[in-house]
Amino acid sequence: MGNYSVCWFFTRKFKISDAEPPTDVKEAFKKYSGDGIQMTADQLRRFLKEYQCDDSHDASISKAERIVEQTLHKRHHLAKLINRKALSLEDFYHFLFSTDLNPPIKSQVHQDMTAPLSHYFIYTGHNSYLTGNQLSSKCSEAPIIRALKREKLDELPTPESLKYRILISTKPPKEYLEAEEDIQSSSGLKSRVSDDSDDLIAIHAGKPKGGLKDALKVEKDKVRRLSLVEQALEKAVENHGHDVVRFSQKNILRIYPKGTRITSSNYKPLIGWLHGAQMVAFNMQGYGRSLWLMHGMFRANGGCGYVKKPDFLLRHGPKDEMFNRKAKLPAKTSLKVNIYMGDGWHLDFKKTHFDKYSPPDFYTRIGIAGAPVDKKMKRTKIKEDNWTPVWNEEFIFPLAVPELALLRIEVHVVYEREATHLCAICYLGSKRGADACAS
Ligand SMILES: [Ca+2]
Numbered sequence: 485m486g487n488y489s490v491c492w493f494f495t496r497k498f499k500i501s502d503a504e505p506p507t508d509v510k511e512a513f514k515k516y517s518g519d520g521i522q523m524t525a526d527q528l529r530r531f532l533k534e535y536q537c538d539d540s541h542d543a544s545i546s547k548a549e550r551i552v553e554q555t556l557h558k559r560h561h562l563a564k565l566i567n568r569k570a571l572s573l574e575d576f577y578h579f580l581f582s583t584d585l586n587p588p589i590k591s592q593v594h595q596d597m598t599a600p601l602s603h604y605f606i607y608t609g610h611n612s613y614l615t616g617n618q619l620s621s622k623c624s625e626a627p628i629i630r631a632l633k634r635e636k637l638d639e640l641p642t643p644e645s646l647k648y649r650i651l652i653s654t655k656p657p658k659e660y661l662e663a664e665e666d667i668q669s670s671s672g673l674k675s676r677v678s679d680d681s682d683d684l685i686a687i688h689a690g691k692p693k694g695g696l697k698d699a700l701k702v703e704k705d706k707v708r709r710l711s712l713v714e715q716a717l718e719k720a721v722e723n724h725g726h727d728v729v730r731f732s733q734k735n736i737l738r739i740y741p742k743g744t745r746i747t748s749s750n751y752k753p754l755i756g757w758l759h760g761a762q763m764v765a766f767n768m769q770g771y772g773r774s775l776w777l778m779h780g781m782f783r784a785n786g787g788c789g790y791v792k793k794p795d796f797l798l799r800h801g802p803k804d805e806m807f808n809r810k811a812k813l814p815a816k817t818s819l820k821v822n823i824y825m826g827d828g829w830h831l832d833f834k835k836t837h838f839d840k841y842s843p844p845d846f847y848t849r850i851g852i853a854g855a856p857v858d859k860k861m862k863r864t865k866i867k868e869d870n871w872t873p874v875w876n877e878e879f880i881f882p883l884a885v886p887e888l889a890l891l892r893i894e895v896h897v898v899y900e901r902e903a904t905h906l907c908a909i910c911y912l913g914s915k916r917g918a919d920a921c922a923s
Contacts, residue, residue: 489841490841496841498869502872506824508824509577509824510573512531516528516530521572522570522571522572523570524570525548525549525551525552525569528571529548532548552571553569555571555578555582555585556571556575559578590786592786593786597644597788598642598643598644599792601736602732602733602735602762603792604762605761605764606763607778607782608738608762609765610766610767611748643789696719697727700720702730702733707736709737711739711740713739713740717755725808725809726808728759728761729797729807730800730806732759732761732762732797733760737756737760745767747770748767748770749770750772751774753777753778753781754854754888757781758888759797759809760793766778777890777892780891794885794887794888809856812857813884813885818883819852819886821881821891822878824875824876825873825876826846826848829846830872835871843871845868845897846867847864847867847873847895848894849862849893850862850879850891851891852891853889854885855888855889858883862879864877865877
């Protein structure tokens, strides 16, 4: 990592320095360890509860003991031989960096899963059987299996009642249509048990007859699923935003990528979510910022494939007012984020990957994807020639619609090769998510 050749006879030397823990980490260690030398399991438990706001049932002494043990085991291969049951500052710093032991968002379902399906955003793939682009790539079940492994794809009437089932959004099979023993339920949902005892559940897919306004009509005692291509949604929200939100309160609205996205690229998902669209269908085999937002969003609720829609999308005002994404709402809260440093990239990339003659120059872009009033991107300073950049910069984002705000963190290098981005995105739609990201 230290020497870079400039010419065949000349090399540039760069000091290799291990970044030390940020001041905030040192101060927290000092505060909770008491003596500033070792942090016991009980002291770590207090840190988790008070500082990390870990209010889960498992913020207990046994959890803290397990963390101490695992951290020591990871850092010191002979942990069993060292008779120590407490963390040093370095151990503590290592724990904070660990995505296994200190994940930014817990992989735990914590939202109510018993409301009707229309109350949820649902992780939805589009042409997920394609392995690459939309025209010439091969069909395979592998991308679907991969997508299912990434997030479970189950669905209908409540997520809870559909546990362990897979719902595929498609035209019903012929045998299903021919079957006479369909049971029409009062909600308009059809269900039938097929021979191999897999439940088939279908929602009537309403093809828009007449204008868009007609298609968005909410019918009494009947739920429908309406599919709109991305441009149709854009048009619909410009002219009938109010109707779109109302439709999606009771019915299922699916948005899908336009046909010209032959490279399996994706559209911006927020316009759909801000109008309550449950199924913002994506080319999961694609790549890029929109897909990162999609994955960030669905990490919110344990990666189960469902995220509860915020209440304001499910209700209307006394004069039938609906949520209006363009409204200039006042900030409800603000999010403070400290960007301390980056580490570990030298393990993933060759030392000349970004720049032949010197270590990379990293900077971070940070911001919010969400309602137009909250949307913002800022950036840190560029840290030149350092594989372990230390930024120590603070950012504050006022949020008017925190329920639908996603925190975007992207690390860039100034001399990019093949547009390499290193990225992390997480969702702030729940208190738990916001705490995790803010801490
Ligand atoms: Ca450089």
